[in-house]
Amino acid sequence: MKGALDDFKAMLTRNEPFTGLAKAVAFLVIFALGAIAGLWVAAGTRQSEDGIVPDVVFQRGGGGVCCRPDPDPDFADFVAPTRLMHDMTDEELFWRATLVPASDRYPFERVPKVAFMFLAGRGVLPLAPLWERFFRGGPEDHFSIYVHAPPGVAINVSEDSPFYGRQIPSQVGSEAYVQVVSSICDHLSDAYYLALLIYNHGFLQKTSWGSVSLMDAEKRLLANALLDFSNERFVLLSESCIPVHNLSTVYDYLVGSHHSFVEAYYKDTKGCRKRYSRRMAPDITLREWRKGSQWFELSRDVATSILTDTRYYPLFRRHCRPSCYPDEHYVQTYVSLRHGARNSNRTVTHVDWSTGGAHPVAYGARDATPELIRSIRTSREPCAYNSRPTTTCYLFARKFAADALAPLLNMSSTVMHY
Ligand SMILES: *[C@@H]1O[C@H](CO)[C@@H](O)[C@H](O)[C@H]1NC(C)=O
Ligand SMILES: *[C@@H]1O[C@H](CO)[C@@H](O)[C@H](O)[C@H]1NC(C)=O
Numbered sequence: 273m274k275g276a277l278d279d280f281k282a283m284l285t286r287n288e289p290f291t292g293l294a295k296a297v298a299f300l301v302i303f304a305l306g307a308i309a310g311l312w313v314a315a316g317t318r319q320s321e322d323g324i325v326p327d328v329v330f331q332r333g334g335g336g337v338c339c340r341p342d343p344d345p346d347f348a349d350f351v352a353p354t355r356l357m358h359d360m361t362d363e364e365l366f367w368r369a370t371l372v373p374a375s376d377r378y379p380f381e382r383v384p385k386v387a388f389m390f391l392a393g394r395g396v397l398p399l400a401p402l403w404e405r406f407f408r409g410g411p412e413d414h415f416s417i418y419v420h421a422p423p424g425v426a427i428n429v430s431e432d433s434p435f436y437g438r439q440i441p442s443q444v445g446s447e448a449y450v451q452v453v454s455s456i457c458d459h460l461s462d463a464y465y466l467a468l469l470i471y472n473h474g475f476l477q478k479t480s481w482g483s484v485s486l487m488d489a490e491k492r493l494l495a496n497a498l499l500d501f502s503n504e505r506f507v508l509l510s511e512s513c514i515p516v517h518n519l520s521t522v523y524d525y526l527v528g529s530h531h532s533f534v535e536a537y538y539k540d541t542k543g544c545r546k547r548y549s550r551r552m553a554p555d556i557t558l559r560e561w562r563k564g565s566q567w568f569e570l571s572r573d574v575a576t577s578i579l580t581d582t583r584y585y586p587l588f589r590r591h592c593r594p595s596c597y598p599d600e601h602y603v604q605t606y607v608s609l610r611h612g613a614r615n616s617n618r619t620v621t622h623v624d625w626s627t628g629g630a631h632p633v634a635y636g637a638r639d640a641t642p643e644l645i646r647s648i649r650t651s652r653e654p655c656a657y658n659s660r661p662t663t664t665c666y667l668f669a670r671k672f673a674a675d676a677l678a679p680l681l682n683m684s685s686t687v688m689h690y
């Protein structure tokens with residue numbers, strides 16, 4: 273059996289046609305998976321990390337009082353979930369996240385918030401102490417925090433940190449795989465056909481095993497942040513980003529802006545034009561192709577629009593392959609195409625590409641000087657804000673190494689005013 277399994281694995285990796293033995297093993301493997309999936313579904317193990325699963329949309333009122341509608345036990349939690357862990361699939365989450373009220377009047381006091389969404393690629397936030405200072409300086413009801421870490425990694429912060437409990441669920445590979453297999457098993461009784469399907473389409477690699485693409489992680493962050501109806505602006509940040517202005521300045525700047533801040537440009541270069549695939553036409557033409565920094569800032573309606581897109585995103589999944597990076601093209605192209613007039617086409621996150629090469633300048637302890645931060649806070653070249661020139665072009669900056677933390681903390685109040 274072990275040998276046969278190895279044959280099967282080798283066959284999958286080598287892209288060889290099925291041999292007789294491999295066929296039998298494929299059948300067995302798929303059958304076993306089907307059985308597990310069946311048990312999974314039947315047992316109804318819907319447990320989240322801490323064992324309690326909130327009903328996602330509306331919780332049925334407790335108390336068991338017959339025939340009397342509940343006052344509003346879960347309304348507050350519906351408009352702004354306090355616990356970020358849930359067990360929605362992406363499909364359920366995106367649907368729930370893109371619900372838009374038809375009425376523009378809210379039955380609660382809605383203070384627009386800025387959602388700070390952190391992509392913690394390695395599951396750590398080395399500059400968290402600086403951010404904590406930044407968040408503690410501003411009104412608490414003006415922001416919310418979301419952190420995406422790789423599956424299985426828990427962000428380690430103390431209980432009094434604004435980051436505490438702000439990690440969103442990341443799709444765990446095996447779970448996603450079981451869902452995929454079980455949903456397909458409903459339609460195809462022929463396990464052998466399923467084996468062929470997996471084999472021919474590289475199904476395994478595409479859907480699961482923690483190989484969540486960056487763009488999927490970004491969309492999942494957006495979706496979780498959209499669940500809070502008060503979030504009005506959505507800014508994507510990395511673990512190496514810092515804020516160069518205080519929260520009140522950042523808040524006024526973003527909430528008061530008529531535009532989103534998605535850098536979007538076109539260049540006739542290898543890094544831009546050459547990444548376009550003609551197979552994306554006619555939906556996306558070369559004229560519509562855009563590139564830009566992945567660190568975007570979006571208004572609520574543009575964020576919602578991105579999550580409802582089923583026309584362009586599949587084209588990127590299919591045709592924006594290796595040496596083309598969806599996180600540098602998808603949001604940029606989509607926003608330009610559908611919401612171009614309401615995009616500033618620039619980013620609010622400063623980065624220094626001046627040394628050339630594939631990576632921007634990384635600032636260490638010796639580089640993080642007050643002069644550097646001041647030059648980022650006040651740009652030499654003005655940019656447009658609500659159609660007027662300003663020298664406040666950047667609210668955030670990257671990339672800062674972990675050892676830059678000490679000097680940054682030292683100047684946070686004197687230079688950055690938080
Ligand atoms: C979490 O952080 C604390 C304090 O920084 C440290 O003592 C602890 O070992 C960390 N835990 C893990 C699991 O990394
Ligand atoms: C940004 O680019 C779009 C075209 O992609 C354009 O329609 C829009 O006016 C530009 N925005 C600004 C503020 O210049």
Ligand SMILES: *[C@@H]1O[C@H](CO)[C@@H](O)[C@H](O)[C@H]1NC(C)=O
Binds near residue numbers: 678679682683686
């Ligand atoms: C902190 O900043 C002051 C000036 O504001 C400077 O004299 C001092 O050397 C700095 N300390 C560190 C550890 O960077």
Ligand SMILES: *[C@@H]1O[C@H](CO)[C@@H](O)[C@H](O)[C@H]1NC(C)=O
Binds near residue numbers: 409518521688690
């Ligand atoms: C935020 O920073 C600005 C200067 O950048 C300053 O004028 C303002 O007082 C600061 N706000 C708070 C609440 O500290």
